Structures are given as C-alpha cells and as structure tokens.
Amino acid sequence: xxxxxxxxxxxxxxxxxxxxxxxxxxxxxxxxxxxxxxxxxxxxxxxxxxxxxxxxxxxxxxxxxxxxxxxxxxxxxxxxxxxxxxxxxxxxxxxxxxxxxxxxxxxxxxxxxxxxxxxxxxxxxxxxxxxxxxxxxxxxxxxxxxxxxxxxxxxxxxxxxxxxxxxxxxxxxxxxxxxxxxxxxxxxxxxxxxxxxxxxxxxxxxxxxxxxxxxxxxxxxxxxxxxxxxxxxxxxxxxxxxxxxxxxxxxxxxxxxxxxxxxxxxxxxxxxxxxxxxxxxxxxxxxxxxxxxxxxxxxxxxxxxxxxxxxxxxxxxxxxxxxxxxxxxxxxxxxxxxxxxxxxxxxxxxxxxxxxxxxxxxxxxxxxxxxxxxxxxxxxxxxxxxxxxxxxxxxxxxxxxxxxxxxxxxxxxxxxxxxxxxxxxxxxxxxxxxxxxxxxxxxxxxxxxxxxxxxxxxxxxxxxxxxxxxxxxxxxxxxxxxxxxxxxxxxxxxxxxxxxxxxxxxxxxxxxxxxxxxxxxxxxxxxxxxxxxxxxxxxxxxxxxxxxxxxxxxxxxxxxxxxxxxxxxxxxxxxxxxxxxxxxxxxxxxxxxxxxxxxxxxxxxxxxxxxxxxxxxxxxxxxxxxxxxxxxxxxxxxxxxxxxxxxxxxxxxxxxxxxxxxxxxxxxxxxxxxxxxxxxxxxxxxxxxxxxxxxxxxxxxxxxxxxxxxxxxxxxxxxx
Numbered sequence: 001x002x003x004x005x006x007x008x009x010x011x012x013x014x015x016x017x018x019x020x021x022x023x024x025x026x027x028x029x030x031x032x033x034x035x036x037x038x039x040x041x042x043x044x045x046x047x048x049x050x051x052x053x054x055x056x057x058x059x060x061x062x063x064x065x066x067x068x069x070x071x072x073x074x075x076x077x078x079x080x081x082x083x084x085x086x087x088x089x090x091x092x093x094x095x096x097x098x099x100x101x102x103x104x105x106x107x108x109x110x111x112x113x114x115x116x117x118x119x120x121x122x123x124x125x126x127x128x129x130x131x132x133x134x135x136x137x138x139x140x141x142x143x144x145x146x147x148x149x150x151x152x153x154x155x156x157x158x159x160x161x162x163x164x165x166x167x168x169x170x171x172x173x174x175x176x177x178x179x180x181x182x183x184x185x186x187x188x189x190x191x192x193x194x195x196x197x198x199x200x201x202x203x204x205x206x207x208x209x210x211x212x213x214x215x216x217x218x219x220x221x222x223x224x225x226x227x228x229x230x231x232x233x234x235x236x237x238x239x240x241x242x243x244x245x246x247x248x249x250x251x252x253x254x255x256x257x258x259x260x261x262x263x264x265x266x267x268x269x270x271x272x273x274x275x276x277x278x279x280x281x282x283x284x285x286x287x288x289x290x291x292x293x294x295x296x297x298x299x300x301x302x303x304x305x306x307x308x309x310x311x312x313x314x315x316x317x318x319x320x321x322x323x324x325x326x327x328x329x330x331x332x333x334x335x336x337x338x339x340x341x342x343x344x345x346x347x348x349x350x351x352x353x354x355x356x357x358x359x360x361x362x363x364x365x366x367x368x369x370x371x372x373x374x375x376x377x378x379x380x381x382x383x384x385x386x387x388x389x390x391x392x393x394x395x396x397x398x399x400x401x402x403x404x405x406x407x408x409x410x411x412x413x414x415x416x417x418x419x420x421x422x423x424x425x426x427x428x429x430x431x432x433x434x435x436x437x438x439x440x441x442x443x444x445x446x447x448x449x450x451x452x453x454x455x456x457x458x459x460x461x462x463x464x465x466x467x468x469x470x471x472x473x474x475x476x477x478x479x480x481x482x483x484x485x486x487x488x489x490x491x492x493x494x495x496x497x498x499x500x501x502x503x504x505x506x507x508x509x510x511x512x513x514x515x516x517x518x519x520x521x522x523x524x525x526x527x528x529x530x531x532x533x534x535x536x537x538x539x540x541x542x543x544x545x546x547x548x549x550x551x552x553x554x555x556x557x558x559x560x561x562x563x564x565x566x567x568x569x570x571x572x573x574x575x576x577x578x579x580x581x582x583x584x585x586x587x588x589x590x591x592x593x594x595x596x597x598x599x600x601x602x603x604x605x606x607x608x609x610x611x612x613x614x615x616x617x618x619x620x621x622x623x624x625x626x627x628x629x630x631x632x633x634x635x636x637x638x639x640x641x642x643x644x645x646x647x648x649x650x651x652x653x654x655x656x657x658x659x660x661x662x663x664x665x666x667x668x669x670x671x672x673x674x675x676x677x678x679x680x681x682x683x684x685x686x687x688x689x690x691x692x693x694x695x696x697x698x699x700x701x702x703x704x705x706x707x708x709x710x711x712x713x714x715x716x717x718x719x720x
Contacts, residue, residue, distance in 0.1 A: 030081075098709050104141065134693035136211040196328070244325075244328050251279075276367065279367035304708050377593055409693070458492060499536075500575070506594045513555060583609050594616070626678075627687060
C-alpha cells in the first residue's frame with residue numbers, strides 16, 4: 001500500500017487491519033497497543049482483537065487514541081507490518097530460493113497460534129503454530145492446511161470434587177481473524193471428498209499468520225448431512241468413524257483445496273500421521289494429469305513428501321479396521337486403479353497380513369522418502385519401534401532421522417526479558433536467533449537486573465493464578481471466606497515450581513506426590529518455602545488421567561498444603577505463557593523414553609527459568625550439568641512400577657540436595673542467589689539458540705524441504 005494511502009486510513013482501520021493478521025500476536029508493542037486502549041476489556045475478551053475492536057465506534061477509538069497517545073504507536077506498528085509483509089530480504093529468500101515458485105504444503109490436524117483462535121489441544125498444535133510463525137519470520141515459502149473446529153478441543157472446568165468437566169463453547173467464525181478462502185477467479189472454495197456412503201463437503205477458511213497462509217477446512221455447510229455438518233466441530237472428539245472422516249477431509253480435501261486455489265506445492269510436509277491421506281490425492285493427480293501408473297506416481301510423490309512422527313506411545317498412532325477403511329478409502333482406491341485390497345497394504349507393516357489394522361503412521365512412512373523424529377532420543381526410539389517396515393535393515397540403518405523441536409522466541413519471551421535481550425545481544429538479534437554466537441552476550445546481563453526482572457514476572461504469575469482461582473470460586477459459588485483466601489495464595493518469596501502438560505498417565509503428574517510425608521516437609525519448611533503450580537487437561541475419555549488430576553486437587557485442599565499447591569483449570573496458551581515466564585523451576589517427569597520431545601521447558605529457558613527433568617526428549621540432549629537439573633541417570637527399568645519408584649526418589653533427592661539449597665544460597669551483600677543466577681544465564685546462552693523454532697525450520701528447509709523440492713541432497717535419512 002502506498003504511503004499516501006496509508007496516511008488516509010483512520011486509527012480504527014489500521015488497528016482492524018493489524019487484528020486480521022496474526023502477526024500482531026508475536027509483536028509485544030502491538031499487543032501493548034490493544035491492551036492500553038482498555039486493559040480490563042482486553043483481558044475479559046481473552047485478547048481477541050476482532051471482538052475487542054467492536055466494543056468501540058471509530059470516533060470513540062479516536063478519542064481514546066488521543067487520551068493515551070496511540071496514533072504514533074499505531075502508525076509505527078502499521079508501517080512495520082507493511083514492511084514485514086513486503087520485504088524480500090529474508091533468510092528464506094537467500095537460502096530457500098528453490099521453494100519460491102511453489103511453496104511447501106504443511107499439513108497438521110491442529111494449530112496453536114494464539115488463545116483467540118482455539119484450534120489446538122496442546123503441544124502438537126502449539127508446535128505447528130510456532131512452525132508457521134518462524135517460517136513467516138524467515139520468509140520460507142509455505143502454506144498450511146488444517147481443520148476448523150468451531151467447538152475447539154474443550155474448555156476445562158474443575159468441579160468442587162476436583163473432577164474434570166468438559167465444556168464445548170461454540171465459536172462463531174465472525175469473532176475470529178479468518179475469512180473465506182478464494183479461488184483465483186474470486187469464488188469461495190468448496191471441496192468434495194467421496195466415500196462409499198456419499199460425499200463429504202467442506203468450505204475453506206483462510207487465516208493470515210504473518211507471511212504464511214493457513215487454510216482450515218470446515219464441514220459445517222448446507223450440502224452435508226446433519227451428521228457431517230458436525231464432523232469438524234471438535235478436535236479429537238468422537239469415535240473412530242469420526243476420526244477417519246476428519247482425516248479424510250484433512251488429507252484428501254486439504255489437497256483438493258490447495259489445487260482449487262491454484263497452489264502446486266513443491267513438497268508436502270505431514271506433521272504427524274493424521275494427515276497421511278494427503279499423498280494419495282497427489283498420487284491420483286499424477287496419474288490423471290501425467291498418465292503415470294500407480295507405482296510410478298507413488299514413487300514420484302514419495303520423493304516429494306516429508307513426514308514428522310511425534311509419539312512413541314502406541315495409542316498415539318491412529319488405526320482403522322477394514323470396514324472403516326473400505327467405506328472411506330474405497331473411492332480413492334478405485335480411482336488409483338488398485339482397489340481397497342491393493343491400497344490397504346500401504347497402511348500395514350505386513351501388507352499381506354489381513355488381521356493387521358490400517359495405520360496412518362505406516363501410510364505416512366511408506367508415502368515419504370524423508371522421515372524424522374522430534375529429538376535425538378526419539379529418533380532412536382522410532383527406529384526401534386518401526387524396524388518391521390524395513391526387515392532387511394539393522395536398527396541403525398532404519399531411515400528415520402531427527403530434527404529436534406524448538407519454540408518461537410517472540411511468542412514466548414516476556415517483554416521484560418526482551419528488554420534485557422535488546423540491551424546485551426546484537427542489534428536485530430531476533431532475526432538471527434537460530435545462530436549460537438548471537439546468544440553469547442547474555443552473560444553480560446548483570447545478576448541483579450536479571451533477578452529483579454525474573455521476580456517481577458514471578459509476581460505477575462502469582463497474581464494471574466490468584467485471579468484464575470477467584471474466577472473458579474465465583475463460578476462454583478464458593479463462600480466469601482474461601483474467595484478471600486484466593487487473594488493470599490502462593491508466596492512471592494517461595495521457590496515456585498511449575499508443572500503443566502496433558503494429564504496422560506505416562507507424564508506422571510503425580511510423581512512428586514508418591515511420598516506425601518516428605519513433600520509435606522519440603523513445602524512446610526518456613527526457612528526455605530517451596531510451592532507448586534499445576535495445570536493441564538486430561539483427554540475427555542481418559543478417566544485414569546482425570547483421577548490423577550483429582551488426586552492433585554484433593555491435595556490442594558489439605559490444610560497442610562492449601563495455598564502452597566495450586567491447580568489451575570483450563571490450561572491454554574494464555575495460561576502457559578504466564579507459567580513459562582514466571583516459574584523458578586519447570587518440572588517434567590515423564591516415563592522415559594515416552595516423551596518424544598516436549599517444548600514447554602524450552603519456553604521456560606527463554607525467560608530465565610531452570611528445568612528439572614527426566615533425561616528424556618529434548619532435555620536428554622540439552623542438559624550439561626550446569627544449565628538445570630536432571631532427575632535420574634537416563635537408565636530405564638523393564639518394570640514400570642520399579643522405574644516410577646526409582647524416579648520419585650531421585651526427584652526428591654534432587655529437590656532436597658540441589659534445587660532448594662542452590663535457590664536459597666544468597667550472598668550477604670545483596671541477597672542474590674549468585675550460583676542460581678549463573679545457571680539461569682548459562683541456560684539461556686547454551687540452549688536459547690538450539691531449541692528455538694527458527695533453528696528448527698532452517699533444519700527442515702536444509703534437510704527436508706530443499707531435497708524434496710529437487711534441490712541438493714542432504715543428510716536427512718531417506719526411505720528406499
């Protein structure tokens with residue numbers, strides 16, 4: 001847009017334009033503009049600028065802009081956004097030119113970009129969102145495909161007994177930063193996917209994530225049956241039939257949507273097996289457009305496909321019986337000329353075993369020539385897990401590499417910490433955050449300044465937790481005496497340990513509770529006070545996980561622990577942001593080696609918190625003895641109960657012998673924990689560059705995308 005046109009826009013028009021591209025959500029100065037207009041309403045509306053701006057007329061906004069001197073800030077933010085969108089001087093322009101004419105197509109079942117767009121359940125979705133943001137910042141040509149869930153995953157409510165209740169709020173598209181996707185001639189996109197029982201239709205929404213376009217398929221259209229109109233309503237809801245139909249829409253429908261919009265992707269990236277049907281449509285198009293046989297089209301498509309597997313837990317890999325497979329894949333199998341009986345073998349480890357169910361992960365492996373796990377250890381586990389796909393190879397020769405996950409720095413770094421970074425790191429460090437030398441200057445932060453910054457973030461977290469607990473108390477109608485207690489929850493002087501993740505049994509949220517007597521001594525030590533903040537959701541069908549959550553809640557009601565152990569309900573991106581920015585220690589104790597990577601602890605690193613974790617996932621390759629704390633020695637026992645007992649005792653020893661003494665060891669002059677602060681600095685300096693999404697996306701470009709697009713070969717393992 002020309003400068004003269006920009007100057008003619010009103011304050012309201014500029015803010016509305018900024019609100020409709022999610023670039024704003026990782027720009028602290030833009031977030032602060034919305035917040036400063038009306039801090040209370042901004043919080044009440046869950047930081048949703050689309051809904052927020054409707055609270056004001058253009059005239060009211062102009063008046064408010066003058067009151068808080070917003071005009072120059074808005075003009076600056078708007079110009080920065082315009083320059084960002086039009087810039088050709090990006091890392092991708094220099095290093096990924098071969099991708100420029102046809103972008104990468106990135107498929108994922110969920111995307112966690114911001115709390116105002118509830119299209120995610122947890123780590124997989126947040127990782128996908130961070131991937132898009134870094135691809136945008138780096139200028140990597142990429143379009144993304146997912147599903148639009150009008151009821152999201154679920155909102156969690158914890159009742160008076162501590163049992164999780166699921167609430168599914170309906171989200172109107174008009175309240176979100178989305179718009180209908182268009183074909184090149186300006187028509188709305190509507191795709192059709194055939195099944196034996198009739199077609200499924202989906203409209204397509206577009207979400208602008210900086211320079212990246214995210215397309216979300218929505219089955220709530222009049223062409224569908226009442227049953228299918230609800231097909232994409234909930235994320236990970238329903239039975240196996242709903243799951244396979246969702247994945248059919250995502251893979252086949254998503255590919256057809258890209259074709260309808262004129263995209264011809266140079267490569268396809270499947271983020272987890274949920275999108276494994278996508279290559280089948282690419283194969284079909286090769287056969288129809290270029291006259292190739294199925295085998296030829298499969299080979300050519302596989303060379304263009306990259307697959308990231310995310311879980312070593314067997315239940316995390318979708319499997320379907322013959323009836324569901326034939327009903328939903330029968331039409332595409334017929335179009336491929338091989339029939340369901342010929343296609344089903346692509347989803348079986350043993351193609352000739354009629355008793356083996358069809359597995360989406362197996363299909364993704366067989367349709368890709370570049371496959372990766374999400375940490376070094378996960379790569380080892382994945383090669384061992386899938387040896388049956390390559391029976392003539394040793395475990396070391398299994399072609400599954402690894403690219404360790406990372407987090408998007410600007411999304412998770414607290415503004416207060418960013419001010420420190422800006423003072424000691426090189427100019428424009430944020431556009432080079434994947435380079436190790438950029439982070440060396442963090443050692444120059446003065447201990448007092450780092451500690452005070454961290455303490456301010458910790459106080460902010462505590463106030464946030466109190467408000468969350470008060471909101472729950474009001475919802476439950478608790479007496480005023482209990483509401484009053486919420487104002488004194490947690491102690492700013494106490495060592496604050498955070499634990500927040502999905503309440504799956506293998507993540508062992510209750511590991512620290514195995515010895516309640518010792519835990520009581522730790523928490524009730526007035527000289528060295530310690531407190532815990534828990535958060536996380538259990539899958540709606542996982543009563544065992546809900547029971548773990550309830551047990552933790554019950555402990556929070558024990559007079560000995562009340563106010564010192566807190567369980568916050570409805571874990572989402574907003575709550576996660578406060579936790580990772582404010583805790584002293586991030587606790588992670590999965591049953592090794594079932595944590596594929598984990599990224600929450602990486603977000604804590606950016607903000608100066610220290611990790612105390614089992615040597616699993618990313619921490620197995622991050623811990624150096626001086627940048628955090630390790631639980632156990634990395635060994636695993638064949639008996640889970642013995643392993644759990646061993647890890648619980650190790651956790652207690654680490655807390656008593658290392659974490660607590662180091663935190664409260666203060667010098668006499670200024671009361672600073674010098675050795676603790678030294679670990680904070682080392683953690684940021686040694687881990688910040690390695691475990692961020694810019695480095696991760698650059699690895700994907702160099703080791704997966706460019707080779708898949710026909711560029712130079714690479715070290716990424718290939719399927720043969």
